[in-house]
Amino acid sequence: MDVLKKVPVREQEPKVRATNFEEVCYGYNGEEAVCEAFRCIKCKNPQCVKGCPVGINIPGFIEKVQEGDIAAAYQIISESSALPAICGRVCPQETQCEGKCIRGIKGDPISIGKLERYVADWAKENHVLPKKAEKMNGKKVAVIGSGPAGLTCAGDLAKLGYEVTIFEALHEPGGVLTYGIPEFRLPKSAVVQQEIDNVKSLGVKIECNVVIGKSMTIDQLFEEGFEAVFIGSGAGLPKFMGIPGENANGVFSANEYLTRNNLMKAFDETYDTPISAGKKVAVVGGGNVAMDAARTALRLGAETYIVYRRGEEEIPARAEEVHHAKEEGVIFKLLTNPTEVLVDDKGWVSGLRCVEMELGEPDASGRRRPVVKEGSEFTLEVDTVIMALGTSPNPLISSTTEGLETNKWKCIIAEESNGQTTKEGVYAGGDAVTGAATVILAMEAGKAGARGIHEYLSNR
């Protein structure tokens, strides 16, 4: 075996998986995992840990995998992460742990994500649960939102003995893990539900169908006896381009398209919620959400395009998602920007007018700014357009909570180290604070919020 190469992971054939919603990647089996684990050289000064937003003791858990003690490996990961089966699947490892791996300088880095996933899946199959608090302290904390930030914060606080209730606006918990990331990338019942059950096993209560900011306010939560509140309500507000024709039938936000499919299971005919899947679909954007929407449309039978105004190098999605999308047959129209949605007389999309772009000088984000190429206008023949341009925080909570300040992007202002907001007893983290980011960064913020709340309630 070539020690410079990682143990390849088995995947569903691209042609087959392009027609189903089952998970793309099969993950390692025991033998493969141990084999991959032995590539780790157990650095004295492990860079991978520095690359992990929640600071998992990576060489520590990998050593346990080498020894074949997967239960011990799971407990090591659980000390830092409440959702390992999810992170092993959706973290951008190439820019985090694996990006820092010494092995990666010459050859492939260790497949840390795949090993993490293996350990978490093993724990699930063998019913190993995270360690519960020995004694509850009788203090009540409310967590708003059951996405990665909320689940992590709730899990950490429960481990410290707090009585935690999560309030979720939708009818199922999980936030973006449930409504946003598709089944083929993150299986709902096998993985997401399982991780949620683990958090519940720590004593956390989840109350669905409560929209804080509408059903009740944060001040009313304090009146009901909660002593601290963590806001992990995410960034749910979709952006549109503001181009002509955008309200035509057949133009969707990626949020709508994905929610119909993931949360409401429109792909399954036995569910009542319909989806206008489209025969030729253009997805506008280059992030993970754009890839998810494109690969969903593809699986629903559409010829699918990614329309992105910058180039290949600038695509912000995880490398693996772009690679998978291409393998499955998504057509990439890079350096292309829509200017108008063409509409037929019945109000439906009949095409997408676009211009070609070229890259100019770097802009504020450090990426080269795309500029329009003269005379390059053309029409993409599509019947459906999905806007995946990013999301911003929902103002429902900030607009109904006195003393809770936001910045000009409507993001809640909170200390990075402990999640403290401008309102006493209220902490926040995740996309609600940073704007749309990743699952793991939301988890990091959830952990910080739990630390902040623990400190606050311990000193009262």
Next chain:
Amino acid sequence: MYKILQAEMLTDVTALMVVEAPRVAKYCNPGQFVIVKLDEKGERIPLTICDYDREAGTVTIVFQAVGASTKKMLELHSGDAFQDFVGPLGCASELIDKPIEELKRMKILFVAGGVGAAPVYPQVKWMKEHGVDVDVIVGARTKELVILEDQMREVAGNLIITTDDGSYGRSGMVTKVIEDLYAEGRKYDICVCIGPVIMMKFTCLLTKKLGLPTIVSMNPIMVDGTGMCGACRLTVGDQIKFACVDGPEFDGHLVNFDEAMKRQQMYKTQEGRAMLKLAEGDTHHGGCGHCGE
């Protein structure tokens, strides 16, 4: 689960249900809506609140069977339950924020079309409870489709019923009644009009001519109802608004009703397919003109 305490058919396709939902009942106000979901596989259905009882912890909803989920909901009885019932969502009617003395000085006209009588009712009731007398026009296609007449009569200062076919009350559409009232010398300061989009459109065309400010309540296609999906977007003046969080009530003279009507047609084919499947079960194998087989 959210228990149904009372279920009553108002017409062949319209039902009224009183549902146990203490959190919603505690905090809701006229003009707001809830989202109900029958069971695991059901759609999320937005429904404007028809009535509420804070002490009993109940919320009353009225709905018409238009798709697969609402048709199944029609079969529910007292003692059954909804799996999900979330709210209150959206903004409350702006009128209830006005000082009572000002409301008492105003001449207010409520216009309800068809099932629109349900969302109009809690607003009129609120007015009555605060000592404000208002005029109410309830319009329907025909006598059998007039709903909540007794309840409305109890709370309206002056109730006028009209049917398109003249089978009950006055004869003609609500716009004709408004014209007649103005011809009789009546004048109003504000109109609240709730009903089918086409009815709101024509009412607004008329009230614009009459210089009568008009508030409408929009009920477009929605998924989450919390501002997340944008399915419910409308053009109001030169702005894009989400009915779920910015509304559901808007200045009727600024709403682009034609676009709203087109957007409402979006899932008509799919709904038709689901309805047929529901009606015919496994025996349906194409030929309906909807399923492309």
